[in-house]
Amino acid sequence: MKNESNAYLTFALGEERFAIPVDLVQEVVEPGQVTKVPNAPDYMLGIINLRGRVLPLLDTRLKLGLPATERTQRSRIMVLDIQTGDDKSLQIGAMVDIAREVVEINDNEIQDAPEFENLKTAAPITGIVNNHGDITMIMDITKVFAVNEVVQLNTSLN
């Protein structure tokens, strides 16, 4: 994954800290009213109105096989713009526990990802940053929300 600016948005899912290239993130908003669409998988939380745009809202934790996000004061929606084809992209809202801040991470700070035993998920981790034992995992979020995967999961439910 190429990230020319080296800027990453960090966010938390439970105790774990993750980072994704900031280029993929259009904005971070506080959750408002969510309208549930019936007959959809649990991780598809529903749709939201983002200033006149209708976006699907997905629960990142559920999608990764973790227990569902509990909505708190610190819950945030990352509005992502994921490329799905040559000139097609999918806009989604991804619910996370805390969206923290934008940080600069140089390529040489990123280490290869070891096998994670503790994280019971299929999260695609491309690398980690170890800042004195404070670990941030770089996630390939386009894989998490790849449209064919979303649709496939959706199919298996039906």
Add this chain to the structure above:
Amino acid sequence: MKKTILVVDDFASIRNFVCETLQRKGYDTVGAANGNEAYQLLSDTPGVDLVLTDYNMPDCTGFELLKKIKANPSVAKVPVIFLTTEGSPEKMRTAKEAGLTAWVKKPYRAETFFAQIDNAITNG
């Protein structure tokens, strides 16, 4: 001083609508449902400044009303405007020759309508 307009139309909702529109523009209005009624009103009520009438009406049409008004010297000076969906050039020509001041086609454009009324009242 407020000008008074006699509005003649057999269709009550149009008559009321036109009256209300004119009242909002600062005119006083009197309504009549056909030519005979209008002519009676005009003869009895002094101070009508303009007659605004439909063309096709039962009993006495707008054209018959126009002829009656123009034939009676005491009211002949009151300008008459037709407000109608009718629009045949021949009828318009005949009406003009009978002394009609203006012909406004329904549905009308508000600006044209008011300009015609204003002009008719001011210049006869």
Add this chain to the structure above:
Amino acid sequence: MDSNQKRFVEDALDLLNELDEGLLQLEANPHASAPLEQVFRTMHTIKGGANMFGFEHIGMLAHHLESLYDFIRQGKAQVNDELISITLKSFDRVRDLLKEKDATNANNSAALSEYIQLAIDLLNRNEGEASRNGTSNTASKIKKDELATFFIRVTPTINITADGQHPLVFIIQDLEALGTAKTFFYKNGNDKIAHWDIFISTTTAQTEIESYFIFVENECQVSYTKLLAFDLFGLEEFKQFIEQFNEIPAKIEPLKALVEKLAVSCIQKNEDDLDGSSRTNKKKSINDTYIKVSKRKIDDLLNWISELIILQSQLMNVSTEVNAAELTDVTEQMEMVTNRLRDTSLEIGLVPIETLVTKFKRLVRDLSKTLNKKVNFISEGADTEMDKDVIELMAEPMIHIIRNCIDHGIEKPEDRKALGKSEHGTVKLTAFNTSSFVNIVISDDGKGIHKENVLKKAIEKGLVAPDAQLTEEEILNLIFHPGLSTASQISDVSGRGVGMDVVQQKIKDLRGYVSIKSIPGNGTSIHIKLPLSRSIIEGLLVKVDETRYVVPLNMVDRIDRIAYENLDRGNRVNKTVIVNEETLSVFSLRQKFHNDTVAPKTTDIISVTVNGIKKGIAVDRIEGKMQTVMKPLGEAYQLQDFIAGSSILGDGSLALVLDPSRLFLLSDN
């Protein structure tokens, strides 16, 4: 509806009763003049009011019928049963529309189109008879004159300023509204108007244009020059010329020279335009003037109108809360204007499917030659209008269907002869509107689909279990399955069954439906049904638990409130319920989707007709009728296809727009 419209509706309903009486009297005494005059006058009054208060379709219907009765008044036609019954039926329909809760529905273009067409047909026939009988053709006043471009110079003989209030200023504006126009005015030294120069291309006849000035002829002189019987505004050269017209102080000679030059190319162009297109198109191009607008501008316009509709509903909410008479008034008027704007803007993007038909004619001719078959192609309803984008998206799938008709459907001439059929096969395209759908039926009179072969192949390919019991419809629907082709030989034309699945997908993407019928030996017909508008719908807003749904209004037949326990009896999810003494198969949104909260005491049953069958949708409560812009849910929710989209409500929350047909598929499975 504003208060004036409401009053009009009341008055009009009274008039309709008078009209009925008059018509019945006239029917009994076809030669009596009193009832004839009454009928004529009443219709005239209805027409005037309808046009005045924004019921244009009623106005149009009344206008055509009035013209028919005017014929009779002039002794050029006779009262007959057909005329009386068409008139009665037409105004019955008008009465029904006006009695609806929102009488402005009468302005849906489909609401009266059938009757308007009947009246026009009758009028055309009468007109034909009148001219055959040698009587002077008075019907010409309802026939629009041909499109022409005029140059009109208006020279006031009194002092007028351009921003003044003299009627002449407004008459010129009214005149401009008759077509495409460009006006220049020239001032005297003292800021008074010297003259106006107006270029206008219009279908209005010169005599009618002249009539605009009858009542101001003492105040101005008007000269008319008919430049050409053509819309010169369609020509770049002309537009450039008039752009500079006021710079070369208004010389008429160079203008005439240019027009002469352009005339030659225009006539050529005109012929090209008309070549190969049907009569209806010709009629249209004569009655209308056209301007070319970029697609992007139209899309922008439509987007803004969508936003406007959302804001309008927000305004409506605020106005209801504030509850101030003045605000309510303005809001209601705004709503009317917004609705009109929406309807007009929707029509902007619509074009007749004519262009497709031309394409298909060519395809049929070429293909039948390649395949040594004899095929006629006929079309009906080519003036049916559709969204331009949809036409483009549908071209490919329809071509595919027509190919199949010729390749697999129509037999070789010798086979047809042997079967006792005409050597020429026929492929027919029929297009028509029903409520908010455009219907396209493509049919052939070929050999039909061999159902046993389809089934055999499907079993061979493992698409269907060998012992499966399929209905005829299910078997026919197998041809939409990817990778199934019944052609015993692969031909260059139709390929290998790649396609019918794509055809179906494309139609589904457009929220449309496709169904197929086939009779062995008689042919096949494929019926495509597409929604007229892709984004704006009218619906019932309903609530189930905390979720709001929208049920498209065009499918709703009636609404009943019943006790919830009636629905709950037996605790089955999908069952029949007796509603209004009828047994209805009901889909309960609560029981299917929101079963985890406490049910209310009553439930509202919305009766809808789905594929000709009456069904019910049970909701907690109906909140009202609304017009809304539908936004797609996007790819992520493509499997929840019983939700056609979502729409933003006045308070910013979202409602889910249901697709009832697909909703019931859910319960069938």
